[in-house]
Amino acid sequence: MNGPSVPALPAQRPVRGTSEYLRNLNRSAVLAAIWKQPGLSRTEIAEHLGLSKSTVSTAVSELVGRQLVKDAQGRTGHKVGRPSRPLELDLERNAVLGWELGVGLVQLRVMNLAGQVMASRQTDAAGLGPAETLELLGELSEEALAETGWPVLRGLGLAVPGLVSPSDGQLQLAPNLDWSGVPLGVLLLAEAKRFLPRSGDEGFPAVLDNEANAGAAALLDWPQARARNLAYLSLDIGLGAGLILNHRLFTGGRGYAGEAGHLCIEPTGQPCHCGKRGCAETRINLRRWRQASGDRNRLAEEMGGDLGLLLSHLANLLDLDSIVLGGRLLEEAGGAFLEASRESLATHTLRGVQAHLQLLVSPYGQATSVIGAGALAAQVFFSQPRPEGSLEEWTSFTAWLRPAG
């Protein structure tokens, strides 16, 4: 499909003059500190970040002026001496949007900056093309934002069941949507523009990634998950993994990392749509479950056994702390499937790895990826700008929309 070319991506706006740049950098660091640890006072933030108290006070005043931060209600600091006023994010006035483009359906969540869901929509989108699907999401989002009193939009994330190029947002292949070569990043930016009048002076980031990667991002802050080294397995029509290694999303050189569905578990098995044979996805998938007749319990055990084997490869290779499962197959195939996975994983995993490994079910159910899409956008919003020359790069396709003028 031919689409418009990718515009220059001002992920980091050029800032004139060192002092303005430094002020933005400090303000961003102060905001991120309050996001990660609500209740810190100005003095505590200064101590944590190694900044002077006056620098922190200036940054906080700016953030209060932009309605991002406020004094925490009904709480006072516990420090001896002068009372310190704790700070927190202004959760009511700000939001991020998470979008998920699934197979046959789309869904969205309006979330506050603490990740709590304020409004949601889900609808059938079978037969719609990429641009029409995004337009539908845009319209539904306006409705949902109106329902929550039009908070200021601070980010928009989109999760898709396919391979996304992090550099230009090209959807290379989404086999279960039957889409390939779609300039989805460009289409997302075009659709996201409708929200610019509802964003702050600085605009907002739009982020695009694979749905399993987004799902993993949703779990970064889940207290139950030891998320230093984590794999999120999305079990649906397709099978994908989102990997967090050393607390960071890992997507590989071109976004292909996590294609666990195409790890071969039966070399002489069924042909896969990828052109290979015996891929895990040919044996463990929602379509097979829904179309099966006969002994469902036996099929659940068989699929679970295969999944456990697949998971053991990931665990042994990466020395994972947590594996988290989600998706419609898990919900439909139920307890027998999960138990068989757990047994098979234990059978095939090295003892030293197994001692620290936990197998969990995502607390967000079918919403894991859509919530993760919002979480990805929030993470980008809270980390801009980054220091010049920083080695860190976004692993997702990311572009910052700014109001004209």
Ligand SMILES: [Zn+2]
């Ligand atoms: Zn395959």
